[in-house]
Amino acid sequence: MLSFTIMAITFGVVFLAELPDKTALAGLMLGTRYKASYVFAGVAAAFAVHVALAIAAGSVLTLLPHRLVQAVVGVLFLAGAAMLLLKKDDGDDEEIKAPADQSFWKVSGAGFMLILVAEFGDLTQIMTANLAARYDNPVSVGIGAVLALWAVAGLGIVGGRTLMKYVPLRLITRIAACLMIALAGFSLYEAIAG
Secondary structure (H helix, E strand, O other), X not given: OOOHHHHXXXXXXXXXXXXXXXXXXXXHHHHHHOOXXXXXXXXXXXXXXXXXXXXXXXXXXXXXXXXXXXHHHHHHHHHHHHXXXXXXXXXXXXXXXXXXXXXHHHHHHHHXXXXXXXXXXXXXXXHHHHHHHHHOOHHHHHHHHHHHHHHHHHHHHHHHHHHHHHOOHHHHHHHHHHHHHHHXXXXXHHHHHO
């Protein structure tokens, strides 16, 4: 059964966690060099693969005792919040190997491979698995996560520079960390009280 509340929570957490990530900037760089729709097709497909893997991992966690899962999820949310708050902005702009040919398959393939490699085991993939385990509603979590990642990719590809002029990256990072701390609190409370 679809839950719009779970989709909205997942969307918010994943969207805010992904905005300050380097993959949004990579999408921006590819989007300035190539046709945006081609880049988005590849990036969107890679994010869909990552969400499917995260949902599968989260679904496995639901087979464990509820209190244990909530405790683990709570600790992982706290770790995610700490990673966001303690992450140094080292400005490591990785060189993106751009395809010489501008065809749909070459450009979307470059976007797909970039995101597939860069996002594997990333914070948002871990958060998606945590949310899938927390809510035991893989379809709602999956839809919320995919839409959030696609929204960030779209923003990065089309208008990332403009967004960053109006909303400081530090503020986005802190909001995402606060949401994760709140989710950690709820999960740990359920683990203790449950």
